[in-house]
Amino acid sequence: MIMSHHIDFESISWEQFEDLCVDLWFDEGYTNIRPMGRRNEGGRDAIFVDTELEELTVFQFKCWSSHYSTSALKVMIRKAAEKIVKFGPKKFILNSAHLPNAAVNDWISELSGSLGFDIEYWDRSWIDLRLDNNRQDLRNSYFDVEMAHHTWRSLVSTSKNQLALAIR
Numbered sequence: 001m002i003m004s005h006h007i008d009f010e011s012i013s014w015e016q017f018e019d020l021c022v023d024l025w026f027d028e029g030y031t032n033i034r035p036m037g038r039r040n041e042g043g044r045d046a047i048f049v050d051t052e053l054e055e056l057t058v059f060q061f062k063c064w065s066s067h068y069s070t071s072a073l074k075v076m077i078r079k080a081a082e083k084i085v086k087f088g089p090k091k092f093i094l095n096s097a098h099l100p101n102a103a104v105n106d107w108i109s110e111l112s113g114s115l116g117f118d119i120e121y122w123d124r125s126w127i128d129l130r131l132d133n134n135r136q137d138l139r140n141s142y143f144d145v146e147m148a149h150h151t152w153r154s155l156v157s158t159s160k161n162q163l164a165l166a167i168r
Contacts, residue, residue: 009097017063020142021095043083055090062096070103091118100125
């Protein structure tokens with residue numbers, strides 16, 4: 001198994017990060033998740049409507065991989081959550097490539113209560129686990145792990161062939 005700390009989120013674009021998150025949430029049971037476009041979507045990178053319960057879940061995907069302070073991260077999360085209030089979601093799911101932060105996760109429950117909808121914040125550890133355990137194909141697709149492995153094997157194979165020819 002490839003260890004999650006080898007994932008370089010800075011190697012993919014924010015568009016690829018959004019696509020990756022949509023793929024992972026589809027696997028989590030949000031089979032009717034709908035991307036909302038790349039720009040001017042009002043803070044809704046994707047939505048899921050539970051037609052049975054008539055509830056809206058709004059997704060926002062942020063490729064925040066820098067080391068933000070706890071206070072800066074709280075400000076960014078609050079702004080993202082306040083932006084989607086007008087859509088009346090039941091749940092707001094925010095994915096980021098940021099490192100885990102227990103203080104932020106604790107604070108989010110307070111924010112949820114003040115805005116009137118549930119907020120879930122899933123950091124890079126959530127993504128890492130799914131790519132490590134369930135979706136090596138996505139890891140390979142988005143992060144070119146398989147391509148790098150294939151290239152290395154080709155190089156070794158070519159070197160062996162050249163060595164065999166040189167010996168003859």
